Structure formats: C-alpha cells, structure tokens
Amino acid sequence: MIDPASELDQVLDVAIADDQVAAIGRRLPRADAEVVINAEGCLVTPGLIDPHVHLREPGGEHKETLHTGSLAAVAGGFTTVCCMPNTTPALDAPDALTNVLDRAARTAVCRVFPVAAATKARRGDEITEIELLARHGAVGFSDDGDCIASAGMMARVLTTVQRTGLAFMQHCQEPTLTRGAAMHAGDVATRLGLGGWPRVAEEIIIERDLRLNASIACRYHVQHISSGGSVDLVRRARAAGQRITAEASPHHLLLTHDACDGYNTAAKVNPPLREASDVAALRQAVVDGVITILATDHAPHSQDEKALPFEEAPFGLVGLETAVALYAEALVHSGAITWPRLIALLTLEPARLCNLDAVGLGALAVGGPADVTILDPALRWTIAEHDLRGRSRNTPFLGRRTVGKPLITIVAGRLAHGADTDRIVRRRGAPTSRRHIAP
Amino acid sequence: MAKRPASAPVTSDLLGLQGLSASALRELLTATRELATRGVKGDELRGHIVASLFFEDSTRTRTSFAIAVKRLGAEVVELIGAGSSVSKGETLIDTARNVEAMGVSAFVVRAKQAGSAAMIARAVGPPVINAGDGKHEHPTQGLLDTYTLAEAKGRLEDFDLTGLRVAIVGDIASSRVARSAVAAFSTLGAKVVCVGPPGMVPGGFAALGATVGGSLDGVLPAMDAVMMLRIQFERHGEGKTPAPAGAEAPKASPIASVREYREFYALTPERAAKMKKGAVVMHPGPINRGIELDEAVADGPRSVIMRQVTHGVLVRMAVLRWCLGAR
Numbered sequence: 001m002i003d004p005a006s007e008l009d010q011v012l013d014v015a016i017a018d019d020q021v022a023a024i025g026r027r028l029p030r031a032d033a034e035v036v037i038n039a040e041g042c043l044v045t046p047g048l049i050d051p052h053v054h055l056r057e058p059g060g061e062h063k064e065t066l067h068t069g070s071l072a073a074v075a076g077g078f079t080t081v082c083c084m085p086n087t088t089p090a091l092d093a094p095d096a097l098t099n100v101l102d103r104a105a106r107t108a109v110c111r112v113f114p115v116a117a118a119t120k121a122r123r124g125d126e127i128t129e130i131e132l133l134a135r136h137g138a139v140g141f142s143d144d145g146d147c148i149a150s151a152g153m154m155a156r157v158l159t160t161v162q163r164t165g166l167a168f169m170q171h172c173q174e175p176t177l178t179r180g181a182a183m184h185a186g187d188v189a190t191r192l193g194l195g196g197w198p199r200v201a202e203e204i205i206i207e208r209d210l211r212l213n214a215s216i217a218c219r220y221h222v223q224h225i226s227s228g229g230s231v232d233l234v235r236r237a238r239a240a241g242q243r244i245t246a247e248a249s250p251h252h253l254l255l256t257h258d259a260c261d262g263y264n265t266a267a268k269v270n271p272p273l274r275e276a277s278d279v280a281a282l283r284q285a286v287v288d289g290v291i292t293i294l295a296t297d298h299a300p301h302s303q304d305e306k307a308l309p310f311e312e313a314p315f316g317l318v319g320l321e322t323a324v325a326l327y328a329e330a331l332v333h334s335g336a337i338t339w340p341r342l343i344a345l346l347t348l349e350p351a352r353l354c355n356l357d358a359v360g361l362g363a364l365a366v367g368g369p370a371d372v373t374i375l376d377p378a379l380r381w382t383i384a385e386h387d388l389r390g391r392s393r394n395t396p397f398l399g400r401r402t403v404g405k406p407l408i409t410i411v412a413g414r415l416a417h418g419a420d421t422d423r424i425v426r427r428r429g430a431p432t433s434r435r436h437i438a439p
Numbered sequence: 440m441a442k443r444p445a446s447a448p449v450t451s452d453l454l455g456l457q458g459l460s461a462s463a464l465r466e467l468l469t470a471t472r473e474l475a476t477r478g479v480k481g482d483e484l485r486g487h488i489v490a491s492l493f494f495e496d497s498t499r500t501r502t503s504f505a506i507a508v509k510r511l512g513a514e515v516v517e518l519i520g521a522g523s524s525v526s527k528g529e530t531l532i533d534t535a536r537n538v539e540a541m542g543v544s545a546f547v548v549r550a551k552q553a554g555s556a557a558m559i560a561r562a563v564g565p566p567v568i569n570a571g572d573g574k575h576e577h578p579t580q581g582l583l584d585t586y587t588l589a590e591a592k593g594r595l596e597d598f599d600l601t602g603l604r605v606a607i608v609g610d611i612a613s614s615r616v617a618r619s620a621v622a623a624f625s626t627l628g629a630k631v632v633c634v635g636p637p638g639m640v641p642g643g644f645a646a647l648g649a650t651v652g653g654s655l656d657g658v659l660p661a662m663d664a665v666m667m668l669r670i671q672f673e674r675h676g677e678g679k680t681p682a683p684a685g686a687e688a689p690k691a692s693p694i695a696s697v698r699e700y701r702e703f704y705a706l707t708p709e710r711a712a713k714m715k716k717g718a719v720v721m722h723p724g725p726i727n728r729g730i731e732l733d734e735a736v737a738d739g740p741r742s743v744i745m746r747q748v749t750h751g752v753l754v755r756m757a758v759l760r761w762c763l764g765a766r
Binding site for chain 1: 576641
C-alpha cells in the first residue's frame with residue numbers, strides 16, 4: 001500500500017466500511033468481510049485524481065458525456081476528475097456548475113468536480129462571478145482551450161481568484177503567434193506544409209503571467225506544459241518562491257512531432273507534440289520537482305471529426321484509460337522516478353491543486369473517503385480499442401505495448417471498475433458493505 | 440508506394456516528391472523525354488477512366504491533366520467543387536469512395552488542405568495522383584519544373600543537375616510548388632536557395648535540402664535559374680486558428696506593401712539583366728504581372744514559362760502511365 005500523504009509504503013491491509021476507510025493495518029481480520037480483494041503483487045493507492053479532463057457535457061455529447069467519461073476514468077484507475085469549462089455553453093455561471101454537479105451525481109461512476117471559466121463564454125473580455133462560482137463548487141478557474149490573452153483581464157482574474165484560495169489554471173498560448181497553427185513549428189510542419197505553433201507562444205504567456213502575478217500571488221498553474229523553455233521559467237520562478245505549479249501530460253512525456261507525420265490527426269493536440277529535447281526537459285522537470293502534477297488533458301473527439309484533413313481536424317486525444325501505463329513508461333520504467341513518487345503526482349499533488357485534500361481526497365487514511373486504486377505495476381498489455389471505455393477512440397497510442405495497469409477502482413466504497421477480476425472474492429452471508437483489501 | 444501486388448499491374452500513388460529516390464525521379468523524367476521525342480501511340484490507356492477531383496480552383500493543372508488523359512486514350516471524369524466547410528474531410532473521403540464504387544482507374548486530387556491526397560489514397564484502392572494539397576506538395580509541377588530546367592541546361596540525357604544553382608523566390612512558406620521543386624532539384628544534384636521576405640521563408644526549408652536566406656540581388660548573378668513565386672494572399676492566415684473566440688484577428692497580410700516587396704524581390708528587367716548568360720526564368724503560374732515578375736521578363740528571352748506549361752502535359756502523361764502500372 002502506498003499513501004504519499006502519510007508517506008506509507010508497506011504491505012498492509014485496507015478495510016472499507018460504507019464509503020470510508022475503516023482500518024489500515026497488518027493482517028486485519030477478514031472473517032466478517034462481504035468482499036475480499038486479493039491485491040497480491042499490486043499497488044494499493046489512494047484513488048487517482050486527474051485535474052484536467054474534457055467530459056464534453058453539455059453540448060458535445062457525441063464525443064463524451066459525464067457518464068462515459070467517468071467510465072473511462074475508472075477504467076484508468078481515476079476516482080476523481082476535474083472537468084474543464086469549455087463545454088457548450090461554457091461553465092461560466094453558477095447554474096452551469098450546479099447542472100454539471102447534478103448530472104454527474106446521477107450519471108457518473110467517479111467523482112467529478114468542475115473547473116469554472118474565468119471569463120464569460122471563455123471569450124477573454126468579461127470576468128465571470130468568480131467568488132460565486134467558487135461557492136457553487138468550482139475547484140479551480142481556467143479558460144482552458146483558450147488563453148486569457150489580454151494582460152489587463154489576466155491581472156483582474158488573478159486578483160479575484162486569489163481571494164478564493166483556488167488556483168488559476170492557464171492554457172498558455174499567445175494567440176497572435178499561433179494563428180493557423182496545426183502542429184509544432186519545426187521541420188516536420190515545414191515538410192508537411194502545416195502551420196507551426198512555436199514554443200515561444202507558450203513561454204511568453206508564462207513569462208507575462210509570472211510578472212503580473214508577482215505582486216498578486218494568486219496560485220498559478222501551467223496546464224499541459226510542452227516546451228523545455230517553459231520548464232526553465234517554472235523552475236526559476238519556483239526557486240524564487242513564486243506560487244506556480246505545472247502539469248505534464250502523457251503524450252508530451254512520450255511523443256514528438258514525428259507522430260504527426262503522414263498527417264496523423266490522432267497526434268494533433270494543443271499544445272502540440274514537440275521535440276526530443278522538450279520530452280527530456282519535461283521528464284527531468286518531473287524528477288526535479290518542477291513539474292509536480294500529471295494530467296491527461298483527456299480530450300475526446302468523434303471519428304468523423306478526426307477524419308477531417310489535418311488542418312481542420314480538432315486538437316486533442318483521449319488519455320484517461322491509458323494514462324497510468326504511459327506515465328509509468330515515461331517516468332518509472334525509464335528510471336526517472338519511483339512508483340511512490342508517481343502515485344504522489346497522481347494523488348496528493350493534484351488534490352492539493354484543487355483543494356480536494358481538504359475533503360480527504362488524494363490520501364488513504366482511516367476515516368477518509370474510500371477511494372482506492374489497485375494497479376498491477378508489472379502487467380504487460382497492448383493498448384487496444386476495447387480498452388477505451390469512453391465514447392471516443394482518438395489516441396495515437398493504439399497498439400503500443402505497455403507495462404502496468406489499474407485493475408480495480410473503488411469510488412466511495414463501491415467497486416466502480418474491475419468487478420469481474422478473479423482477485424475479488426464475494427462471501428455470502430457476510431455483513432454487507434464491508435470490503436477488505438489484502439496483499 | 441506500390442498498392443497492388445496481385446496479378447494486375449503494380450500501381451502507385453504519387454503524393455509528393457519528398458522522399459522519392461533519384462532513380463524514381465529519373466524514371467519519370469526519362470519517360471517524359473520519350474513522350475516528347477517519340478510521341479504517343481494514343482491508345483495506351485484505352486478503357487481507363489481517370490477521376491479528376493478538384494476541390495480547389497485550378498486552370499493549368501486541371502486542363503493539363505485532362506489533355507494528358509485524352510492523349511493516352513483514356514477518359515476523364517471531372518468533379519469540381521469547393522467542398523463544404525465543416526464536413527469537408529468526410530465529404531472528401533466519401534466522394535472519393537463513391538467515385539471508386541462507380542469504377543475508375545485512378546484519381547487526380549487537388550484540395551485546399553495539406554494531406555488530402557494522402558488521406559484519399561488511404562481510403563481508396565486505385566492510385567492517387569496529388570495535383571496540389573494545400574501548402575504541402577504539387578509533385579507533377581515539381582517534375583515539369585525539373586524537366587524544364589534540365590531541357591534549358593542541356594541535362595536531358597541523364598537528368599543529373601549537379602553544378603546547377605537555382606533560386607526560388609517569394610512566398611515559399613505558402614508554396615507547395617516550392618516544397619516539390621526543392622525536393623526534386625536537390626535530389627538530382629542542384630543547389631537550391633530560397634529567397635524571400637522574412638516570414639515567407641521558413642528556416643525549416645534547410646531540412647528539405649535548400650539553403651535559406653540571402654538577398655535576391657546578392658544571389659541572382661550566380662544562378663542558373665530563378666523560379667519566381669506568386670504571393671498567395673489567399674493562403675495567409677487560413678486554417679483553424681485557436682485564437683479566443685471574438686478576439687479580433689488582425690488582417691494577416693503577408694507583406695507590408697507591394698512597393699516594398701518589389702523593391703527587394705521582384706524580377707524586373709533591370710534585375711534580369713544581371714543574371715548570368717544562359718540563365719532562365721521560371722514561374723509555376725498564375726503570374727501576378729507587375730508584382731513578382733514584370734511583363735518584359737515573363738515574356739522575354741530568358742523565360743521558359745511556356746515550356747513549363749507544355750511539359751506539364753507530357754509529365755502528367757508519364758505520371759499517369761507510371762501510376763497505372765503501364766510503364
């Protein structure tokens with residue numbers, strides 16, 4: 001069992017009663033358990049948290065819904081996801097948040113927390129009711145998909161979000177430098193005749209926001225960091241004590257712009273896949289604690305949309321179901337970090353980013369929420385379509401051979417994924433709602 | 440790439456010149472020379488129907504392909520349309536599949552988006568010839584440019600362009616012609632330099648085998664040929680822009696003014712006079728006379744522009760035969 005919050009990494013049993021962790025210890029009594037899960041050879045961790053997903057509801061239900069997105073989440077070992085506000089309409093008003101929370105409570109099989117838009121309709125010109133949105137359940141603020149391009153608006157948003165104690169999450173993209181861009185500005189784009197998205201468009205926003213935020217001191221978070229130069233900026237700012245965090249996505253830790261060759265729209269993502277030096281810089285930043293959060297930026301699109309010519313196809317790829325294996329490949333199997341550190345990047349750290357540690361998420365503790373992920377770190381598997389449980393199939397990783405897979409996902413004491421594995425023993429006649437996880 | 444290894448003749452797509460070997464280029468150029476010198480039997484492709492899908496405007500290329508098809512004894516069916524906006528990709532593939540189901544031997548595809556021809560080639564069985572896809576490639580144009588250069592410089596025997604220096608001048612970033620020409624010229628041994636205003640000449644062209652930069656006045660006297668390109672005003676700032684909705688997009692004009700452009704990059708009679716003896720002027724058309732190229736030069740003694748157009752038909756005949764396996 002690994003719990004980064006309490007720095008536990010031992011062979012222990014976990015007992016669950018109702019929706020809470022009832023006990024953690026060596027050889028807990030299991031006679032009265034309704035269900036016993038044999039977790040031998042597995043890692044038992046706090047439920048994984050993804051602070052950056054797109055669930056497309058409302059408005060994009062042909063790509064994903066709160067229900068299908070949550071199926072993808074639990075299949076990937078995630079018990080909590082934070083959904084971005086670029087829905088149609090955008091999550092820019094208290095009613096919109098309430099609607100998503102209500103729909104999620106009725107249809108989702110994992111916990112869903114909304115990140116609210118910072119400007120109305122994410123247009124960048126009119127601030128939303130940020131403090132009211134915080135009261136209505138927002139766990140962060142972002143115009144994700146778009147950058148807040150105006151420095152004046154950015155200053156106002158940072159000042160207001162600072163009051164809430166939540167983080168502002170920036171999609172760092174200077175729009176005038178990326179007009180017509182379809183992929184990383186490099187030799188592949190030149191060869192393919194596609195518009196380039198240069199690194200500097202990301203870096204310049206981070207640099208600007210660091211200046212703006214120096215006196216405001218809002219919690220500032222860089223979404224889906226993609227450039228080695230951006231990493232340097234975050235590294236220096238953190239060393240100087242500025243309030244800044246950054247997240248990395250599996251594709252940016254593994255792939256380069258070469259994946260777009262042949263006009264492969266499955267690899268079209270924003271920010272774009274860059275070069276090997278960026279991949280190396282991102283991995284090193286995870287090792288150094290400059291990047292402290294991992295996020296999939298799960299972005300479902302229909303097959304029709306991804307069948308468009310490259311320039312017209314939408315940006316984004318799905319990531320929830322495949323995340324653990326890909327993070328492990330990029331960071332653990334490569335020797336960069338250990339499993340316990342990877343688990344921290346997927347639990348404690350994102351929980352802190354979204355203030356979810358306050359309700360006990362991201363940790364495994366007696367009395368805390370019974371959100372548990374059981375993953376086999378040595379299981380070899382090849383990513384196939386049937387592994388994708390959401391509504392969309394847009395990933396460049398189909399056919400990739402990977403190692404490590406979440407087997408069982410428990411959300412609030414309920415088996416949300418993996419009920420069919422032979423590691424689960426149900427006992428008739430035992431008192432209900434008692435679960436026991438044994439090594 | 441070979442598409443059908445069965446008993447039928449081996450057919451191939453022609454999607455671009457990047458990555459094509461010198462021997463493949465020479466095979467096509469030699470076939471073009473044979474057509475130019477020995478003529479055509481006129482019935483080689485009898486019974487074949489070639490579908491010509493033009494989703495973007497074209498004058499020369501479409502007509503040239505149509506004539507090439509007819510001269511080989513085959514028939515051409517032309518589908519011309521701008522294509523719908525949102526579902527364009529699906530329409531492209533669907534259209535191609537439908538036409539395939541009606542029974543055609545080959546596709547000639549012109550489209551606004553880079554990669555369209557490759558996309559259709561993946562979706563259909565018959566060979567696909569790229570007649571220009573966005574800013575990516577225009578391989579038959581590159582071949583006719585190469586053939587014209589070889590003819591002008593006496594290299595028709597072996598199509599070895601070693602020692603020749605060619606400048607491509609103008610809006611290179613937007614140009615599929617430049618991408619195809621750089622690939623073919625440099626693969627066959629010529630040295631290519633890309634010249635144009637900042638922003639129109641991506642540094643990445645170095646990776647394609649060209650040198651980048653230099654002023655036109657600086658390079659012109661050393662060139663054996665210059666290829667002038669039109670400013671593709673219509674391609675600037677296009678594509679899906681991930682700019683915030685509602686944010687005012689400044690008009691993306693590629694140049695500050697025509698007079699400034701002309702001052703540095705137009706081929707005027709004065710500049711042409713500084714070219715070395717025997718050096719030729721090429722242009723893929725359409726020409727914006729008085730912008731990149733002056734009348735007197737376009738129609739002057741150095742111009743091989745009409746030779747390019749004439750060779751276009753021969754090159755396309757050679758390509759059609761090659762793609763259909765009738766080699």
